[in-house]
Amino acid sequence: MDWAPVNSWLLELRFAGVTTILLHHTNKDGGQRGTSAREDNIDTSILLKRAPGYAAEDGAAFIVNFTKSRVATRDLPKISDINMKLSEDRDGGLTWAFNNTKRQSRSQILKMADSDMENKEISAELGCTRQNVNQTIKRAIEAGHLTKKNKLTESGLQAVSVMSNCV
Numbered sequence: 001m002d003w004a005p006v007n008s009w010l011l012e013l014r015f016a017g018v019t020t021i022l023l024h025h026t027n028k029d030g031g032q033r034g035t036s037a038r039e040d041n042i043d044t045s046i047l048l049k050r051a052p053g054y055a056a057e058d059g060a061a062f063i064v065n066f067t068k069s070r071v072a073t074r075d076l077p078k079i080s081d082i083n084m085k086l087s088e089d090r091d092g093g094l095t096w097a098f099n100n101t102k103r104q105s106r107s108q109i110l111k112m113a114d115s116d117m118e119n120k121e122i123s124a125e126l127g128c129t130r131q132n133v134n135q136t137i138k139r140a141i142e143a144g145h146l147t148k149k150n151k152l153t154e155s156g157l158q159a160v161s162v163m164s165n166c167v
Helices: 003-015 073-079 101-114 119-126 130-142 154-164
Strands: 044-049 061-069 082-088 094-100
Touching (some): 094 101
Antiparallel strands (some): 082 094
């Protein structure tokens, strides 16, 4: 299918003030299929990614990743990656639990460091860079959340508890 006529129509809708949501699937590698021109004129592109360690029995659990967004620089923190999970509540109803991916990763790094895991093991387990692990631990030590021997302090335990809670 030629993209140009569809793109023209979507632009007409945009200039008419009509919000349009376009759903598309990814290729085997997780990238978009077909022409990259689909994203040329859009304001926001969102990719739903599997969380590290995801298993089918986890159900609806994924990371919302904003791959493109035309927002003011001051608003960028509002569109950071978000962990989402659909869970059953006490009454048998369904509810979404979500939290900031970076905050969750920091919490996991600190817990793993406290359990005597090596930085390279933490990085491999969480799928992040060693540099990220090293910086997170360094900042936690500077903030008094970890001792120099990578043990959580009282304030570190409180910080990890706050970081781990889903909003």
